[in-house]
Amino acid sequence: MRQYGPLCVGIDPHPGLLADWSLPDSAAGVERFALTVVEAMAGQVALVKPQVALFERHGSAGMAALERTLAACTEAGLLTLADAKRGDIGSTMAAYADAWLRDDSPLAADAVTLSPYLGFGSLRPALELAASSGRGVFVLGLTSNPEGASVQHVGGAASVARRIVEATAVENEGSVLGSTGLVIGATVGPALRELGIDLEASHAPILAPGLGAQGATPADLRAVFGSVWDQLVPTSSRDILAHGPDVASLRAAAAGVQDSLRD
């Protein structure tokens, strides 16, 4: 991250992008797409984020393509964040943790996104496995989709989103930057202040999706996350991926976004 900056590039083989890249809407097409992004981003960014749903859409063959993508990332020196948004309880949550964070799992990534509808504490098996295997998790906190408020903003001064952020702070106590991260939408606007959410105190790496196609500009990022710029992992997907399948064009698009994020 120090060498390349914080930008995380999504690997999102959407059906529409596959068509734009003249690839079939199949597990083979998804794999070709993903390996092209890996080739383009190797030596350009530190971190890539495969969107698991777009692999899972093709069943076990799609998941096998994801396994080979993750292996290719490791080979290419890219850190991986599996955007899986998994969440369950007890031994079932432990099984998801095993899948995404255990050293010898074929789906092992450097970090995974988790969803806390069953309570932040239900994610415990993943938090522990991440800490012990030197990996990370990013827990959904405050998202910028219009429907998110109906769950995340509930509770007034003690909103659901604020509780998640505060539980994350407890988790990261004693670290400058802990292994328990948060997902905070880049387009949440004034909601952080309105809900009294203190991201700085969380000591959490903050994954901020929404740059580019979803509407957030680098200026928006500065406005929302200026005080926690050192914790920020902005992600961009479609805006960069639209420049494929040409590897040099993908790389140039990522470089452009990186430039826009520099101090």
Added chain:
Amino acid sequence: MRQYGPLCVGIDPHPGLLADWSLPDSAAGVERFALTVVEAMAGQVALVKPQVALFERHGSAGMAALERTLAACTEAGLLTLADAKRGDIGSTMAAYADAWLRDDSPLAADAVTLSPYLGFGSLRPALELAASSGRGVFVLGLTSNPEGASVQHVGGAASVARRIVEATAVENEGSVLGSTGLVIGATVGPALRELGIDLEASHAPILAPGLGAQGATPADLRAVFGSVWDQLVPTSSRDILAHGPDVASLRAAAAGVQDSLRD
């Protein structure tokens, strides 16, 4: 369901149960376990619920075992509910819907569980695909794990859980029993009343995990769900699966639970 009653039997190939059944902790072990449950439950119950995490734990090979399990269920006349707890937004949610609810997907099930941290409305692509493909979804509402309250009970008289149940009611308007179901823990005790949640008005099939090993008795189910007994899909996993790998013993265990649920 009419012929066999509402009991849903979990297909939960936990590492501990695999060992008890003298099966390896591998994709092959998981598949052998799952196909044994299918053989035992065919002609005994209407519905089985594979726990996706326990397949995913073995990567794409585990997901291939799940695909063959789902196919075997269809062959055996068993309805399937994939317990995946997926949830995301926009075209990513549409991809999850495609994976679990689209007719020609290798992972297609008769229903899937969904997690609404990103808002009930974020699940729209799955609600629509379920309705159009004659399948169903079960949205997490109120769970009985101790950590669940920290999200689901937030909001007082307009709690998160109540909002999910009310959104489900809107979804099912005009149906006696709609295609949008709810997951409500069998051990939630007085929380339904305390939170002012009206399950009857939801017209939702209600998946109630927790019978048996998790602590709920048939009497608890009557106490919590008496007024919505006709909507209820009680599920039992470990208590029944502990009787394997003998097929006759598994079948007898399911029959015993079915008897305990009869009027």
